[in-house]
Amino acid sequence: MKQIRQNYRSGELALAEVPAPRAGAGALLVATRVSLISSGTERQTIELAKASLAGKAMARPDLVRRVIRNIRRDGLAPTVEKVFAKLDTPIPLGYSIAGEALEIGRHVENFRVGDRVACAGAGFANHAEIDAIPKNLVVRVPDGVDDEEASFVTLGAIALQGVRQAQPTLGECFVVMGLGLIGLLTVQLLKANGCRVLGYDPDASRVALARELGADLAVGEGLLEATKAFTRGHGADGVILAASTKSSEPLNIAAEISRMKGRIVVVGLVGMTIDREPFYKRELDLRLSMSYGPGRHDPGYEFEGHDYPLAHVRWTEQRNMEAFLALVAERKVTPKALVTHRFPIAEALAAYALMQSGAPHLAITLHYPREAPEPTRMVRSAPAPQRRDGEATLGFIGFGNYAKSVLLPAFSAIDGVRLAAVATSTGLSAGHAAEKHGFAAATTDADALIDDAEIDALVIATRHDTHADYARRALIAGKHVFVEKPLALTREELRDVAVAAEAAPGVLTVGFNRRFAPLLIEAKRALEPRSGPLVMLYRVNAGEIPAESWIQRGEGGGRIIGEVCHFVDALTYLCGALPIEAQATAARDHDDAVSALLRFADGSTGAIVYSSLGDPAVPKERIEIFAAGRVVQLDDFTRLDITRGGRRRRVKAAQDKGQRALARAFIEATRGRGAPPIPLAELIAVSEATLAIEEAVRE
Structure with missing residues (x-):
């Protein structure tokens, strides 16, 4: 299908051919008939994208402050990689359309296939032949209101x-x-x-x-x-x-x-x-005035479909959309009188050229074919090349900023790895990933990758609530699976993945990369040989994440499950024994400021202090390990101090948290050249201990 996209780094506009999205739970798939170019809003977006890095920084000082905080916490190189990966991500344009419902997702009531609908929402109601729209951003179009009039629904609200x-x-x-x-x-x-x-x-x-x-x-x-x-x-x-x-x-x-x-x-x-x-x-x-009305900027309302009771919130953004279209039907508002130019979607770039030319204009509408295209969810950039001996074919399910900036470079650096396909929730991101990074195919259908017999291994880098299901099904399908942490959000999910992994021929690993960091490996060596337990302290200056972030909501599972699992795994690796008991407490009113205490099967103990309350100027991670006559201290994976017999040895290095080494170990294991990077028993025990910490904090 066709969709307008803009490169946020260069400002370049394109009418791209991308896979069609899926109607996920709580959403409708809509074939666009007319979309409205809001010249004021979209011109600002285009001008910002075309600005230099300095211009972007001046326009968004809030983002500059966030980048500076990340540099202080994570270091310069990782932050720069993430910034440029974000800038290279194409952005969709448009936020007001009218069309026809093609598919109805689960948990969507009151709509049927074939309904004429009007839709709102930046990132959803795009200038695209087919869009997936959350149900609270969709309304029926009344009789007597044509598609062009209905396309004004967002501006009207x-x-x-x-x-x-x-x-x-x-x-x-x-x-x-x-x-x-x-x-x-x-x-x-x-x-x-x-x-x-x-x-x-x-x-x-x-x-x-x-x-x-x-x-x-x-x-x-x-x-x-x-x-x-x-x-x-x-x-x-x-x-x-x-x-x-x-x-x-x-x-x-x-x-x-x-x-x-x-x-x-x-x-x-x-x-x-x-x-x-x-x-x-x-x-x-x-x-x-908050844009379309109550519900705007509330993820629970817009993305998860939780409506506000009418008795308490009379006019939500959806009810404003309905009220506006009712006034259009009564001819009290005549949006068609505002239209100065009309273009077919195939000539969309000419519409934007007009908008930026300075020529007089007001509303510009884009018109789409009456016959909706068949939702094609796989776009191949080239025929798959003939497979070479020893070659590993890799697919990515999910391709967010971490996958782009960290995981993809780690796997791409390994000889004999071919990027077979990438699946994302939006066709725009999938198409751009294939085009820029060399994937042979792009899709919005993750099942296509799981079912593809030509794909050996899958990297699962989606939002956390999907990890366990994708991992389980990929293992059953015979795939090797690298799943970004966490492995699961509930004990039931974890049990199902464990059962699949025990029976499957493929290798399962989780992105617990810190145990592959060179300085942590050196720290473990410095503790050997030993006969007694370790006393370990892992302090994490985690920084703040807004409460409205997806990580803090149901799909993320919260920061304990989403990140503390890393530190549980690092302590498990250091002592070489499974965690068997967990206690934890959180600071009042701060579920992401946690003190956790772990006991391990060899008698070692580990304390994790994970806090969102600190100053980001302080480095993020510090580990201290006490053994018989030895103290080992690791500062943010850049400096290691080993003290024994009153003498200290210091090792310094560039920050390396082990991502590339973990990727290489996973690929080598899939080729039968080594054991799984992390034993399954440790993956399960670390996940169970993390869930226990979460339960202790909440209960």
Whole structure:
């Protein structure tokens, strides 16, 4: 299928041929009929992508601060690799479409195949022939509303939420500043609400269109005088800012034209440095409008499909979408009047060229073939070459930032490894992975890789809640499996994987790379020979991850299961015995600030202090091991101190956490040239101990 993509590093736009997505649980597969180019929002995205690295940094200082924190915690080289891998990831464009439901995913009610639907959401409602959309971002299109009108659903919901924030009442006087798409829709919505409306924009053509669409008055200059006359000297009851500028001048002008106790609602992207005096003297109410409405930026609502009860949240983003289309059906809002240009999807790049040319335009719509393409989920870049003796064919299921920046380079550096196929949840990422990294095929169907007899080994690098199922099924299919940690999120999942691994001919390993780090191997050597137990302390300055991150939600399983497993495994490796008991407690109100105590079968103990509360300027990991007459200290995999008999030996090295060595050991094991990198008993015991730590913290 065809989809518009942009390279975030170079800014290059392309109409790419990519695999069609799947309708996952809680989502619909939609064949696009019309998609709307939102020139304001998309132009900003394109300009940012085309900016230099310095320009990107100036535009997003929040991301720069995050990169600096990661450099302090993880080191320069790993952070740079991740940054460039992220920049090289193509981004989809578009966020407002109308089309037809092709497939209905599990846990989706109230929709049927063939329904005409309108859809919202950046990253979901893309300029693509087929999209997978979470159910709370989809609404039915009423009779009498055509596809082009319905494609305005996202912008309509944004405008409507701004109006709701302003709380207009019948007969009030409102000023709409900025008469782009959002502003012109806002004018019509306020008129539908019984308000008197003054529109303002420096563009004379937009001023004229606002008058045609029902504005009582529209001006391109003299806003203060016009407002004074329009409101009989009282000032506006409400001002809605739908402009886009870095300047704070529009916001301060809005204060000047407001009446005492007036309301100002910011919908557009404007500067927010306010002059205190007019806000204070008039006791103005300043509000920001959260895009489409309640539910926006809530992963539970948008991605997981949890709706808010209508009795408590009357207008969610989905209900705003429905309300907007109902107003279109009643002809109280006429979005088609805003369309200035129409292009077939095959000429989409010409549409963007027009948008960036400076030629007059307003709404640009892209139109798709009436007959939806068959959802083809496998795209081959080239015929598979004839297999060479000893060659290992490798498939990736999941290809996020870690897989790109760490796992792929590790496996690609091994002679005799061929990249057979990559499967991701979106066709855009799969297609780009194949194109850039040399995979012979790209797909959105992980089962295709599991069932492919030509693929020897699979790297599973998806989100955590899918690891166990993919690993189990791949093992049953006879594949060798490298699964990124964690192996499982529950004891039941872990049991099922263990049963499959014990019966399967293939090698199973988990991405517990630290036991393959050169300095940790050296630390273990320094403890030998020994006859007694070890006392071990592993301190991790983990840094903060936002609560809304997928890692903290159900699909991630939380940070203990997702990362503490690494440190349990490292201690298991050091003492050479299985963990048999775990205790843990967390700091109050911080489930990712944990102290855990482990007991091992040889009598050794291990304490793990894992904290999100520290300063990222302090290196991330420090290990101390106490044995009979010896102390071994490892600092962030760059410095090892071995103290014995009052004498200290120090070893320094570039940071190496063992990822490449683990990848090589896995491939060698698949070729029958060595034992599995990590014994199955240790994989299971480490996973069980990690689950026990999680249970101790929660219970």
